[in-house]
Every structure is written in structure tokens, then in C-alpha cells.
Amino acid sequence: GNSVTQMEGPVTLSEEAFLTINCTYTATGYPSLFWYVQYPGEGLQLLLKATKADDKGSNKGFEATYRKETTSFHLEKGSVQVSDSAVYFCALSYTGNQFYFGTGTSLTVIP
């Protein structure tokens, strides 16, 4: 079946630290992969996406590369800010009508 596994949080980092949130997936075909971000009190927003192997999605300084050989889509940012504090969700979409979400990783960035 299809599933997404994210590293467990919470993650606490100091401002300007390097961020990695691990995400691996299981899928029977070639899914599209997404990272969503949820700020406190809000809904999920698309952060970035990749639709095929070796694609790199990027937005707001965040990056993730679709690695088919390791079935991974790890989220990275070189220098986090306090405003990046949020919950991050990795997701895959196989048919486009059904999405599989990871359990979310809470990130807190302290000044």
C-alpha cells in the first residue's frame, strides 16, 4: 500500500541552524510528493512539491529532492528563522484524488 513516514518531533532549533526533517514513503508506482506547512491556528499550505524522480522542489529557502532509490523526500533549510516555527507534513499523491499524509513534525525555532 501507500504510506508516508516522517521523523518524529518535536524539533527545537536555534535561529540560523540547519534543518532536516526526514520523510520516506512507500508506494506501488510513481507518486507526486509534497511538503505542507501548518502555522499555528491555520490550515495546511503547500510548501513545495516534486512530481518525478530527481526533481527538486524549493520554496522560501526550503528544499526537498525526490529520491526514488531511497524512497525519500527529506526537507531541508540552511538557516531557519523564528517565523519557520510550524508543523510540517510530508505527503504523497498517487492518483491525484487520494493523498497520504505523514504524522507531522513540529518545529520550534528559538531566537
Added chain:
Amino acid sequence: DTAVSQTPKYLVTQMGNDKSIKCEQNLGHDTMYWYKQDSKKFLKIMFSYNNKELIINETVPNRFSPKSPDKAHLNLHINSLELGDSAVYFCASSPTARGASQPQHFGDGTRLSIL
């Protein structure tokens, strides 16, 4: 303009009551969803409709009944509310899949609290 809007934003009610949550999207998408997010932020799909037709119906108590009067609206009615129904409910929409690359757009959520 809000793309996916849910009402109400907050809902506080007594156990045993019946309540509805409304969702509307102005993106022209064909598919709409309801998710439940618990206190640990775990997101669980409940229902999905494509052009008013139910396509995903996860294991959800039959006290929950979705209704889609048209493809821009997907409402959620809950009968006989229980304490365990307390959560944040998110509506989302996405375009018709002609590939797997179209992301979902989410509303801001409805925070349901059962007393």
C-alpha cells in the same frame, strides 16, 4: 478572496447535539475532502467527493454524513456528538487528477469542542 472557506471557525456544543460544518471553494476544483486533525496534529482523511460523487469513505462512524449539493460545496453533518469528536476539521479541494501532481488547498479549519 478566500479559496477554501469553512464555517464556523469555532464550534462549542454539548454532547448529544447535532451540528453542521459548511465548506465552499471558489477554485473551480472538482474534488473536495474532509479531514479530522486530533490534538497531536495527526491528519485523518474522512471523505472525498469528486463532482458531487462520493469516492473516499474511510472508516468513520455513520453519525458523520457528508453532503455535496454541487462541486463547489461539501458540508459535514454530525449527529449525536460525542466527546471524542472534539478536533479540528479541515476541508480541502484539488483539481481533477490528470496526473498526480495537483496539490490540495485547505481551509482554515473548524475547531469543534464538545462539552
